[in-house]
Amino acid sequence: MAGRNRPAIGADERLALNRMGSFDWDLRHRTLELDAAGLAVFDLRAGEYDGDPETLRPRLPPEEGMRLDSTVDRAIRGGRSSYGAYFQVKRRNGLRQWTHVRARILRDDRGVPHRVIGIVRNASTELTEFPEISPDEAGRRRLTTILQGITEALSRAVTVDDVTDVLSDSGGLERFGADGLALGIVDGGSVKLVALSGVSLGRAGDPPGAALEESMPLAEAALTRRARFSTSLPGLGEAPDLPELTEAADDPAVLGPYACGQGFDAAAFLPLVAEARAIGGLALFYRGRTHFTAEDREICLGLAGIVAQSLRRAILFDEEREFATGLQASMLPRDIPSFSGAEIAVRYHAAWSGREVGGDWYDVIALPGGRVGVVVGDVQGHDTHAAAIMGQLRIALRAFAGEGHPPATVLARASRFLVELDTERFATCTYAQLDLSSGVVRAVRAGHLGPIVRHTDGRTGWPHLRGGLPLGLATEFGQEDFPETRLDLVPGETFVLCTDGLVEEPGLDITEGMGELAHAVRTGPGGADPLADHLADGLWQRWATGDDVALLVLHRAPDPGTRQAPRIHQYIHQADPEGLVETRSVLRQALVDWNMPALVDDVQLAAGEMLVNVLLHTEGSAVLTLEVVPGPVRRVRLWVKDRSSAWPRRRWPGEAATSGRGLLMIDAVAARWGVEPRGDGKAVWCEFTPTGRAA
Structure with a gap:
């Protein structure tokens, strides 16, 4: 009985007590709703989140965000109904928190995913359940994590431009654990600078390229295929073998001033070798570094190998694409x-x-x-x-x-x-x-x-x-x-x-x-x-x-006629009931513009009868033309063209008849009218004079 008097705890509160939150992701509208507990998992306050998934990006380290994106993408494209993943979140105090997500993918009748519903929880306490690891094991895990991060980041890089984007953005520096980066590609017997973090060099394929002198450390490492690690970068920058380099007159990007002016103290100049060929060089710059351990050198050389393979694949792809696009252009x-x-x-x-x-x-x-x-x-x-x-x-x-x-x-x-x-x-x-x-x-x-x-x-x-x-x-x-x-x-x-x-x-x-x-x-x-x-x-x-x-x-091309003989055209579709109303408005405006407002009622009446006859008694639509016929007495001619070969005929309806008076009305308001053959159809026309019906 005592248990019945305990205060009830709702489902949301139970999740929150266990540091779990829920989310609802609408794939079609690109919105993601997080409850209060879910916001707490990402260390967000209520006013800091607007429902846009991209707002969560700053909380995810770049390599973690790409790994999570890859997991979700594989689950959705693979037709799976659920997925789960561990990833890290950066809290506002700078510390990283392990987080776990478990979600269900909802699909419509055609199998197209439209919604993802799941839970997200703070999994940092789970780390205490694992025994302590040795320093050697910790170093191996660190090396594995760094290599996996850059491998996943480069896995989506298809072109050389994609590779340079991955390397030169802020996320690239974080993946490498460096403070600066430069990338050069071997072109003939020289090395061209194509990426420099924090400085825009344009796209890799855009000429002109910035050629580095062979005596510069980056070019030397690329051409000799030997890595070089330096912890006295300021002195290296002042030496003659690191001169100022300008890519172009309108782009003062320089490697020497960049390396020294950013306050870098050390650098690793790494050759990029693939298939026993030197394809480029990678320079990683650091602040506050006084030495490179064996583990640091191993990490740098491992990263260079991954970048070299990605860059080689991208160069081949660009060459094949250039051939393919040339073929496509020649076919058009x-x-x-x-x-x-x-x-x-x-x-x-x-x-x-x-x-x-x-x-x-x-x-x-x-x-x-x-x-x-x-x-x-x-x-x-x-x-x-x-x-x-x-x-x-x-x-x-x-x-x-x-x-x-x-x-x-x-x-x-x-x-x-x-x-x-x-x-x-x-x-x-x-x-x-x-x-x-x-x-x-x-x-x-x-x-x-x-x-x-x-x-x-x-x-x-x-x-x-x-x-x-x-x-x-x-x-x-x-x-x-x-x-x-x-x-x-x-x-x-x-x-x-x-x-x-x-x-x-x-x-x-x-x-x-x-x-x-x-x-x-x-x-x-x-x-x-x-x-x-x-x-x-x-x-x-x-x-x-x-x-x-x-x-x-x-x-x-429009056909407005001439100043003395203006002309308008209107297409009336058989399935468009609003076409008649719009046509009446167009006719009125044209006659007012032509200074013939007295003819509006007669022209509208005749046009209505002629168009209704087409829409009711033929299998197609109609084209209406209204034009001014110049002469001693200016006249207005109305044409209605259709695809029927059956000509209209005059009828004499009785008093109780509901149709058959169209031509009688046109004959009454128009000066004259007639019918002309037009290929596989006909054109019914009638004329009006501003002074009234002609004899």
Whole structure:
């Protein structure tokens, strides 16, 4: 009975009494909630944490943060449901505290992780449970910890620039236990300085390089492959063999003044040797050091070996990447033809991962009859093989299109060509033919994203394009059917094609990326080139997927007419109920601007009847044109073009009829009207005069 009278202790309080806290990490919104006990584990006060995981970074030593990131990344990418890890936290008094985390990974129905829930606890007391270790064992553990830290830090370094970033930042100095650092790379018979902690030397691949004289300790260690340890650095800096070095006139980075001006007392000049070749030198500078023990020398030489292997791998990678990017560039068209009545801009971003080469491509093709063909596609894979296939497929598709075949035939032949290459790769693409004189677009797609269109009033839309299977697969499965979709691109509208790298982010549905793209197109600048820069740079950096991106922007030149005969165009989509309302507003504003406000009601009435007839009785949308016809008496002409071959006919409805009065109303308000054939469709027109209906 006495136990029943004890005060209740909640679950949170029980965790806190055992120095445990809980956390809730939302992967999609990138927020991490910590309870009060969890904040105490990280030695944080309530007002010092804002829910951003990056706020915890200063509490983690760099090598500990990277090791923890690696553990979490392996668990998430490996499909595991939980993970656990020990790591160290820096408390505000400077001491390090052992900490343990145990977490559960929550995934949605598709297996995509979206949330991590777990506990974090102060594990420092667990160290007292282990027996004391000998000094030799402690030294070996220290050496192992340092080597593991720098190995993990360099494990993600792919390029030479990545290696220099890892070495030269503040975390790099802490991993090495040094106060300063310099890195040189052997280039021919000289050594070039590429990294200096605390001083910017630009990127490693940016010329000019800073060549060190052979008599300088760093260059000497690299070229002779012999390490040198010095505890009299000030005297060394004053000697003639350590002269002042300037990288360039506009970058006064110097190694001699750097070594002496920072108050360093000792240095280790280490050769970087890989595959029996000297590839560079590493200098570690120290303050307050009076000697190097055998253990210190062993650690320095071990670190140099790890850096040498990483640097050698990075140099080889940069060489392969340079070859791959050169191959990719040679496969894409060098020049984009120009066309009267349209602006076309293309952009390509290489991938951030792998060898920065892939199968994405674009092309612009001059076609017979004043037409232009545009295509954006993606060959499966991110390697030189994908780039080689892309080049062959691009040339073949260009040849099929140049022969004058319709879009569906072009893709069918391209699919057969891909199969004949005897490759297991497939490709997706969207191909469109545009008649710049009429604005008619005939588009087909093969397993690819459709186009996005920005209308003259700023609205954007994704036209529905019926699609076929990807190229290659369509032939393999005997389904070489690529249905064409006809669109109308009126003057002033913009047509955008891209590959999925511009709209995809790992862990998010592609529709979210498509929404971001639509917003960027809607709010972006006018003109093809400014809009292409806005999309390619902004969205590619936002998603950071590492995928390559091909982008094509076609902007049809506006057609305002002349000062004496102005003109406007408007596209009304069949699935857009707001189009009629917006069209009425556009017509009113145009007539007011043209100083013909008396015609607003009649023109709006006629336009409404003509557009409703198209939207109700045809299978497509309509293009409206309003223009001033100059002459002795200025007239306003209204055109509504559609794709139906059925002409309107005058009817005499009875009193109870609910339709059939459209042409009667147009006949009543317009001076005259008529119908003209337009290819596979027609254009209904009517004219108005400011003085009233003509006889």
